[in-house]
Amino acid sequence: MTVLENLWFRRLLAGLSGLLAGYAALAVAELVAAAAVRPEAGPVTAVGGAAIDRTPAPVKDWAIRTFGESDKLVLQLGIVAVLAALAVVLGLVALRHRRVGAAGVLLFGVVGAVAATSRPDSDSFTDGVPSLAGALAGAALLRWLTGLLIAPARAAASASGEGWDRRGFLIAASAAAVASTGAGVVGRTLGASRARDATSSRAAVVLPRPDSLAAPVPKGAQLRVAGVSRFVTPNKDFYRVDTALVVPTVDATRWRLRIHGRGVRRPLTLTFQDLLDRELVERDITLACVSNEVGGPYVGNARWIGVRLADLLAEAGVKPPSKGGPADQLVARSVDGMTLGTPVEDVMDGRDALLAVGMNGEPLPFDHGFPVRMVVPGLYGYVSACKWIEDIELTTFDAYDPYWVKRTWAREAPIKTQSRIDTPKPFARPAAGIVMVAGVAWAQHRGIDVVEVRVDDAPWERADLATEGTIDTWRQWSFPWKATPGSHTLTVRATDRTGQTQTEKRTRTIPDGASGWHSVVVTVD
Ligand SMILES: Nc1nc2c(c(=O)[nH]1)N[C@H]1C(S)=C(S)[C@@H](COP(=O)(O)O)O[C@H]1N2
Numbered sequence: 001m002t003v004l005e006n007l008w009f010r011r012l013l014a015g016l017s018g019l020l021a022g023y024a025a026l027a028v029a030e031l032v033a034a035a036a037v038r039p040e041a042g043p044v045t046a047v048g049g050a051a052i053d054r055t056p057a058p059v060k061d062w063a064i065r066t067f068g069e070s071d072k073l074v075l076q077l078g079i080v081a082v083l084a085a086l087a088v089v090l091g092l093v094a095l096r097h098r099r100v101g102a103a104g105v106l107l108f109g110v111v112g113a114v115a116a117t118s119r120p121d122s123d124s125f126t127d128g129v130p131s132l133a134g135a136l137a138g139a140a141l142l143r144w145l146t147g148l149l150i151a152p153a154r155a156a157a158s159a160s161g162e163g164w165d166r167r168g169f170l171i172a173a174s175a176a177a178v179a180s181t182g183a184g185v186v187g188r189t190l191g192a193s194r195a196r197d198a199t200s201s202r203a204a205v206v207l208p209r210p211d212s213l214a215a216p217v218p219k220g221a222q223l224r225v226a227g228v229s230r231f232v233t234p235n236k237d238f239y240r241v242d243t244a245l246v247v248p249t250v251d252a253t254r255w256r257l258r259i260h261g262r263g264v265r266r267p268l269t270l271t272f273q274d275l276l277d278r279e280l281v282e283r284d285i286t287l288a289c290v291s292n293e294v295g296g297p298y299v300g301n302a303r304w305i306g307v308r309l310a311d312l313l314a315e316a317g318v319k320p321p322s323k324g325g326p327a328d329q330l331v332a333r334s335v336d337g338m339t340l341g342t343p344v345e346d347v348m349d350g351r352d353a354l355l356a357v358g359m360n361g362e363p364l365p366f367d368h369g370f371p372v373r374m375v376v377p378g379l380y381g382y383v384s385a386c387k388w389i390e391d392i393e394l395t396t397f398d399a400y401d402p403y404w405v406k407r408t409w410a411r412e413a414p415i416k417t418q419s420r421i422d423t424p425k426p427f428a429r430p431a432a433g434i435v436m437v438a439g440v441a442w443a444q445h446r447g448i449d450v451v452e453v454r455v456d457d458a459p460w461e462r463a464d465l466a467t468e469g470t471i472d473t474w475r476q477w478s479f480p481w482k483a484t485p486g487s488h489t490l491t492v493r494a495t496d497r498t499g500q501t502q503t504e505k506r507t508r509t510i511p512d513g514a515s516g517w518h519s520v521v522v523t524v525d
């Protein structure tokens with residue numbers, strides 16, 4: 001090997017040392033998190049979560065729009081890619097300045113530790129320990145490996161004139177890779193065993209027959225038009241929007257819900273079984289996300305089983321503001337630290353605000369909040385639908401801003417009347433003749449009274465409405481269109497039972513939900 005080749009080879013190996021140090025740091029950190037602290041304190045989850053907390057709402061909205069429900073995977077891959085690149089750089093730096101390289105790794109440990117302790121669900125400095133422990137391991141490894149690259153040669157190596165111990169380096173590097181992988185696997189396995197407890201607690205749930213059943217879905221609620229959304233959204237197709245990088249897996253047998261705060265005369269602590277033993281109601285309720293663009297997919301309808309939240313609050317001695325109660329905001333907190341604020345008045349005004357335990361005939365899926373979540377008809381999810389709930393605090397809007405409100409979303413957010421064309425799809429090429437235009441419209445807790453369709457600039461025409469489920473569910477509609485060849489724009493708008501027609505004015509989703517009419521352009525052949 002020439003001197004120059006040798007130099008490049010050592011640089012390559014230095015970069016590799018950096019990568020290995022980063023890999024070891026992550027593996028050790030994840031192991032310490034799983035074994036001694038808690039899985040959420042692992043650096044990738046912590047840094048990712050902290051990044052989500054700090055991302056300005058418009059950027060987050062863009063990420064949801066662009067990557068959809070893969071947004072978190074993209075974020076995690078991004079974090080790993082950035083870490084890998086920085087690790088290579090630190091390896092190269094360490095070839096010259098071993099201390100600086102190691103110090104760089106430690107610095108990342110500090111960043112990870114700060115991120116972990118700053119998460120909303122972090123209540124202890126021990127959450128910083130995994131990142132620091134990992135960084136120490138990574139720094140030590142980097143020093144050691146780069147030391148082998150620049151160490152005075154042993155006899156064999158110096159005989160070859162390369163000035164460093166190639167064999168020693170390769171053995172050390174392989175050993176480090178194997179040890180790190182081992183640490184990572186043990187960490188993962190420990191994490192998996194907690195998840196198993198949660199999974200078996202879910203498998204053991206037998207939902208009692210609700211005391212108050214939902215009426216069967218009316219036959220006419222589901223149109224027989226290909227391409228229209230199903231009236232009941234199957235759980236596997238139900239949209240998911242949350243900030244959880246790792247879906248919380250809660251063991252229902254250990255779960256507790258606390259209800260406390262202003263105006264609570266009898267604070268309550270409930271187990272999952274306590275909830276199942278109470279009066280259960282079954283209701284069809286359509287959930288919608290405030291981040292849903294006009295025409296977007298973040299809306300779904302399910303048959304929920306749960307306890308009426310108003311009953312529990314009354315039992316705790318809570319009065320709504322209209323009856324002189326001191327608390328106007330109910331803050332729900334999840335096991336992962338998310339907070340959502342709901343008007344107490346809305347929860348207690350007679351609507352079916354639920355602490356839900358069942359979704360479409362099964363216990364809540366983990367993605368949708370097992371073991372218990374809130375569902376409040378008529379309010380966007382971020383101000384009502386707390387998944388993995390563990391705490392309810394009665395307070396005031398003046399006293400506390402929950403997670404999204406701190407990030408400039410509206411304090412109160414009733415769902416805006418909306419309608420969507422499900423079929424034909426944008427840029428479809430239907431044949432001339434009768435084309436069935438169909439979709440859904442929703443105005444939860446008010447009900448949909450009229451849906452109209454406009455073809456190009458022609459006058460609005462009434463669509464046929466499917467039978468209403470309830471005022472808390474979306475409603476299907478259809479419109480037999482005499483399609484003529486050429487390009488056409490189809491537009492839909494709905495009117496709710498208060499007589500309000502959707503405004504044409506397009507607004508962004510921030511701060512309180514998108515408004516505007518959904519249009520689809522098609523070309524008729
Ligand atoms: N714990 C927790 N609950 C949460 C959220 C969250 O990020 N964390 N997101 C809310 C938002 S913005 C919406 S729209 C609904 C979505 O519920 P889904 O994922 O079951 O459809 O959950 C709400 N509950």
Ligand SMILES: [Mo]
Binds near residue numbers: 241380
């Ligand atoms: Mo949402």
